[in-house]
Every structure is written in C-alpha cells, then in structure tokens.
Amino acid sequence: MTDRPRVYLAGPEVFLPDAAEVGRHKKVLCEAYGLVGLFPLDNDLAAAGAEVPVDRAIFRLNVAMMRRADAGIFNLSPFRGPGADAGTVFELGLMHGLGKPIFAYTNAADTLLARTPDATRDPNGVWRDRDGLMVEDFGNADNLMLDACLADAGAPLVRAAATCPLHDLEGFEICLRLLAARLGGVA
C-alpha cells in the first residue's frame, strides 16, 4: 500500500486543543480517496536528534514530510486576524517552490477586503486600512500571491462558508476530490 499518493496536510488546526483528533479525521478522509495523509503532528521529534532545538527539529521534520509528499492540501482559513496562518502560508510557498501540486481551502466565504477592519477608499479609489496601507481589491480571499498561485497552478482556492471555521472539513474534502482526480486516485 506504500504506493498510494501521499498528501501533506497543512493548516492551523495543529494549534487546536483537539489537534490530534482533527488530524485523525483528515487522514480517514484521505483513505477514502485512495490517499495517505501526512499530518505534521505525527512526526517523531526524537528523530531530529536531541542536540537540535525543538522548533528547528519541528521545522526540519515538517520540511522532510513535505519533500516526501506527492502533493499538499492547505487550510488557509483566517487565523488570528483577517488572513491565513503564517506557517501554512510558508508551507504553501515552499511546496510550490518544490514543484508539488497544491490545493487549498478556506472556511470563510468572503474576501480579504471584507475582513479588513475600517477599510475605506482614498480619493484615488484605492482601498486603504486605518493605517493608510493599501488593501488589495481583486475579490481574493487572501493576499494575491496565495490566490493567484493556486489559480495559476490549476486549482483555485476553495471557499466553503463554515459553521465551525477551524473544524469543518467540507472545503478539505473538495480539495481531496480535486487532488484524487489529478493524481489518478480513487475519486
């Protein structure tokens, strides 16, 4: 069974109190689509060696897991602010740089502009936040580098309005279907 495609499961759910349970649920869904889910918290920290600081050990193991993966699915739901979790965004860029297929979802249906507090148009029609910083107005869910990368790579960001934004897996399952079809898994 080791030849089933492996998919890296990136997202801020690693910070949830029930992170392991969410990871388990995601991996069960992967199985249903003929895929093997790789969840960052499953890494064995001891494998990095005791002489490495814990944060760097986690980093190295996550990167090794991404290199091992055939593709990635990224949870870009808003996290502590209007945009996605930084760790997940970093990993999206990394896996794109490595040339791996990427798929992503967000459990928020609206745009980054709609989620930016107190955004108003300046005299030139440009949207700016309360500090005068420009806010992109492309209808994207997040910074254009994220949305446009996904669209350019063939699978636009999936937006799924969710009742429980950091737990609902409808958007995740849509990504699984897209990925399974792309990789030739069981869809």
Add this chain to the structure above:
Amino acid sequence: MTDRPRVYLAGPEVFLPDAAEVGRHKKVLCEAYGLVGLFPLDNDLAAAGAEVPVDRAIFRLNVAMMRRADAGIFNLSPFRGPGADAGTVFELGLMHGLGKPIFAYTNAADTLLARTPDATRDPNGVWRDRDGLMVEDFGNADNLMLDACLADAGAPLVRAAATCPLHDLEGFEICLRLLAARLGGVA
C-alpha cells in the same frame, strides 16, 4: 554590471502610500553593497499580456523576478496583526523551496507570544489565545516555520526595534551586510 548579484526585495512596504520611495531607498542601499535590488513594483504589468487577470499577472511577474534573483531579503515586520504579511511569507517559502539564500528582518523586537492578545497559560502550562488556540513559546518573532527556516539556512531573523516599523531600514541593512558577505559582494 549585469554580473552583480541580484536580490529580491520582499515586504509589505508595497502597500504603503510611499511604496515606490521605499523601494528606491532599498535599491540605493543595495548598490552600496555591490548588489542589484529587484523590487516587485518595478515589474511592468504589460509584460504579462492583456489576457491575464491583473492579480495573476502580478503573481507571475513576482515569481519570475524571484527565479531571476540570486537571493532574497524579506521584511517580516508585523502587518495588520501579530504576524508578518502573507505575501512576504509565501515568497519566503517559495525562495527557500527554490534553494535560494534567504535573509530576513523584522522591525519589532518582541516575540509573537508577546504580541498575541490575551494569551494565558492553560493548566498544562501551554500558552493559549482567547480562542483556546495554542501560541508557540520558542521565543520566536513569528511562526516557527519562519524563524527556524532562517536559522537553519544560516542567517537567523534580524530583529531591529524601529521607531517607524514599516519604514526603518536598519534591519534591512544588516541583512544586506550578511548577504554581501555570503555572496562575496562589497561589504
């Protein structure tokens, strides 16, 4: 002069009202260190072709600029929240994935934990925000994937307390010195 090393200048300053001026200032500093600065706003959108949506044109031109660059310097200063700008974080991951040398600074001296509102310890000693989400406690300036990546790549994130967080270039210049020394430029 085309053989001078090229450095991609990533950061949320592209959203400032005086973005072009900040970019010009960064490029002048690059020159002083024997480097050529590549600033995203210098891209000619027309080069992407009229049939491509503007956001995807910007994405493609930025990625082409990063591929052309010999290295990158990233401004990871907090942006609209406790952490760095998503576009810059994506680009950090991408350039690391492409195997390019990366350097970064933040114009905030404190930690992500210190900047997270209402963080408290749970009964197990784990820091959690007001939504119960874990906050990393590694003394890092941002998500561990960012800080640990930079440390692992040989140039830990430069923290420079600044009076004008999105304009001050002291941290940027420290990165320039590190980069010039690494690439063998004029330091």
